[in-house]
Amino acid sequence: MVRGQPAVELSARTGDRLVVALHGGHLLSWQDADGTERLYLSPTALFDGRSAIRGGVPICFPQFNQRGPLPKHGFARNLPWTFAGETAPDAWTLRLTDSDATRAFWPERFGLDLTLSVPRAGVLRIALQVANTGVAPWSFTAALHTYLRVDELADARLLGLQGAPCWDAVRDARATETRDAVGFGEEFDSVYGAPAQPLVLRQPRGDLHIASSPDCPQTVVWNPGPALCARLADMPADGWRHMLCVEAAAIDAPIELAPGAATLLWQQLDARPSSSPTA
Secondary structure, eight states: OBTTBOEEEEEOTTSOEEEEETBTTEEEEEEOTTSOBOBOBOTTOOOSSSSOOSBSBOEEBSOOTTSSSSSTTBSGGGSBOEEEEEEETTEEEEEEEOOHHHHTTOOOOEEEEEEEEOSSTTEEEEEEEEEEOSSSOEEEEEEEOOEEEOSOGGGOEEESOTTOEEEETTTTEEEEOOOSEEOOSSOEEEEEEOOSSOEEEEETTEEEEEEEOTTOOEEEEEEOHHHHHHHOTTSOTTGGGGEEEEEEEEEEEEEEEOTTOEEEEEEEEEOSTTOOOOO
């Protein structure tokens, strides 16, 4: 249990440890093999079994944000998932399938498998398989809404976005990213075309390399900044200083799945020194 909600603690043979809540199939914590916490979980996040949990890795499906008729970020992050256990060495799967609860929002038949795996010490892969189990095609948008922990945001830089097309949602402006290292301080909310090479989150404690699957053609980077953070009831006023969302996403063009078809969206986080994660 975590704050009164059902959760599962997972220990990899590498020494990495994960904690995942059944509500939302929500990864709450990843401590790498050195014992360093790599994800941010708000100390004031709601754990009421109904609301989305602030921090960790929320699953946005089948709609990103408010880009459609469904509740913000869809319903997958607000419903209970089933823990399927260890489905491969150091890999664990949680499942969500269509039900009366999902059909209250969306009529389609589907299956989601979220697999959390630790292929090597200090490396975490978060993979969401989306399957159409119905008899008609449907489309969706999605994101792995990863909250990364930073010691101090002012000291953090995100590398690898230079040359990527960008929509700045704060200013509603489109441009090409010109900076080789992006810094943060005020509210930041941008959708980038995902670069082919992994991004690097650089901070004094060391680098974190961030790779994503080809079916995630966008990267969303978000931090509320001090003003917005102060208005978020489920974050402390200084929470913005200790997190940065870097999200693997498929949102600009919905993915269409034929009956019986499936696709895989993943993000890989690599905390090893001098690492170069690959697919």
